[in-house]
Amino acid sequence: MVDLKTSSGQTISPYIHSQNSLSRRYGRQTLALIPLFLAACLTGHAEVLRTLLISLVSGVAFDFLSAKIFGKKERLQTGEIVFMASVFSLLLPSRCPSELVVLGMFLAVVGARELFGGTGACPFHPLLLSRVFLQICFPGVMVEPALFAGESSVWTFAALLLSAGIFFDSKQGRWETPLLFMAACFFCEALFGGEATPLMFFSGVLFTAFFLLADPSGMPLTKKGAAFFVLGAALLSSRLDPGGFSIASAGYAVLFMNLLTPWLDAGFKPAPYRAKNLIQATYPYEH
Amino acid sequence: MQIRKPTGVRLERKKEASLLNWNLKRPLPPEKISIPLSLASLPCVRAGDAVQAGQMIAKPEGPKGVSVHAGIAGVVEKTGILENGRNREISAIGIRRQGEPKTVPAPDPRKGWEGIDSEELLKIFRNSGLVMTNPGEEPVHVKIQRHVSARSVIINGCEPEPYLTCEQVLIMSHPVEVLRGAEILRKACGAARIVFAFEDTNLETIELIKSKIYFLKWEQAEVRTVPAIYPQGLESTLLQAWSRGKEDEAVVFPASTAFAAYEAVALQKPFYERVVTVGGECVVEPRSLWLPLGVSFQDAIRACKGVMREPEKVLMGGPMAGAEKKTGESFVTAGTSAILALPKEVVKKGKEEPCIRCGLCVDHCPVSLSPATITLAAEQKEFGIAGAWDAADCIECGNCAYICPSNRPMLELIHLAKGHMRQVAAHG
Structure with missing residues (x-):
């Protein structure tokens, strides 16, 4: 890391900042999930709360431990762990054994996130990486999450719509990403067809579009790159699952596209406006 | 040819407070001023010399040199070193006011100024100490010489940064002078067109300038707007938006530079004062006002009835691209568009976190x-x-x-x- 202190000790512009912050971002994203948890409880999927509790406690513990081991500050204040735990509990099957939940959170927090250098540094979606690992190791247990599988109901779908609406309204992230993903999924479904019921299909697509693609760390930085990423993810999701779409296939698809992110970043590198001759006249301050 | 959609952020403008005190005033001359000198200026006064407001105190040296003029009447106190607005030490001339403040005599209009040719105009700019009223502070004659092939002169009336109103107030108070100054700059550049640039929210100014252009029957002038998002309206973004890859064919001047050009050419008034916005939440009476170059930030803030409470940061320029001043002993220069005294809650910054690649x-x-x-x-x-x-x-x-x-x-x-x-x- 570099030392940024100036010789004069004075700070550098800008001196005002937007209201954006990580805690606000994760807070709003977590808040958007509340209707989904409420609907899960009301429709007989209260086990999700047990999974949430276990993933939350284990996530906080692993975050604390990894902070001690790697000499970093824990991320409780930003709310990242709470969001991760909330999404992870929805990604797992309803009756997932506690030890698998703990193992999954360990893989996501320590194995995927911290070993790659912490928040934002992991090239893969940590939760999907963890879920795919569990799925490969325990294929019998790691079935589709109840909320997005055959047990999904109109009420959970309505709650998911509400969650997506709250998420959309919170304006945390690019609005094009989820919309483009959904459009591409619907297009692929229309083109290739699938065995999934419309409710299962829509629930899975909505959840992936708004909550799994909400983690930008493994996605390209530019809008064009991100668009290519979601189109690829949508196409792969629909082709990897015979049913047309599933959380498992979306996981594989997103992870595969994560692999391509450095090339997408380089390929869609923005062409800068050359303004070298104007810099001296416009911003001559020597900070 | 590259045409881009304007990009930027919509900032809270915070201009209302300084626009409440609409009319431009000149406060009483301060006790003391310190006028910074560029390397291309050679002092022509010595300590103890009595000077009048507007009198030349440094001669231009070399082709890029520009003269410097006294902002107040008084006695030359010292020619020495001071810390200027960019945190560097530079040579300066100090002038202390003597006796009671006097009224500055009315400028003497130049006869036949409308017929002066381009070469003569450049000489006038040089001898009047005319420099760009943006942070670059480049001498106007040097800038014009750099843009000999310019076909359009863009007069920039945009102030995309929050708090800043100096250009807007100046244009609203002296629209015809700004227009005449723009015409002088157009002639000096040998350009064919004048483009007045305003933010699209600045409706009164746009309407005022459009009506003046109409009544002057100027076919060479037009008004264009940019979206009121930061940093649209800065020189680089104006050229990016309008010159479409042919930056050399357009040259941008702030509206206040056009006004100063008019004063220098038509009124024979050298450039020794400018309009500065003194604002920020800590200032008792934020406003834009005429200040002589070299006046200290403390005196400038005092002219606006001081501060209500200790500011966390005092800035020269806007909060997005300005520079922080630690001491109260900083001085107004040609490029000082604003002096802002901002409280803690405005400038507070959240805790630094790692990048999440949100884009x-x-x-x-x-x-x-x-x-x-x-x-x-x-x-x-x-x-x-x-x-x-x-x-x-x-x-x-x-x-x-x-x-x-x-x-x-x-x-x-x-x-x-x-x-x-x-x-x-x-x-x-």
């Missing part, structure tokens, strides 16, 4: 860079990568640092990368 900085960069990639590379001292991602093209507008949810020191890191690249270029 907000990329989406809001007005020159289409990838600040996240550049800063992540600079953080790891990978300056080669930062260079490959076009760090040199950054205009340092501060958008990325403003918008970043992780509160990363984006501009510091970009500045560091640029500094390293300059060093590499210089030493191979």
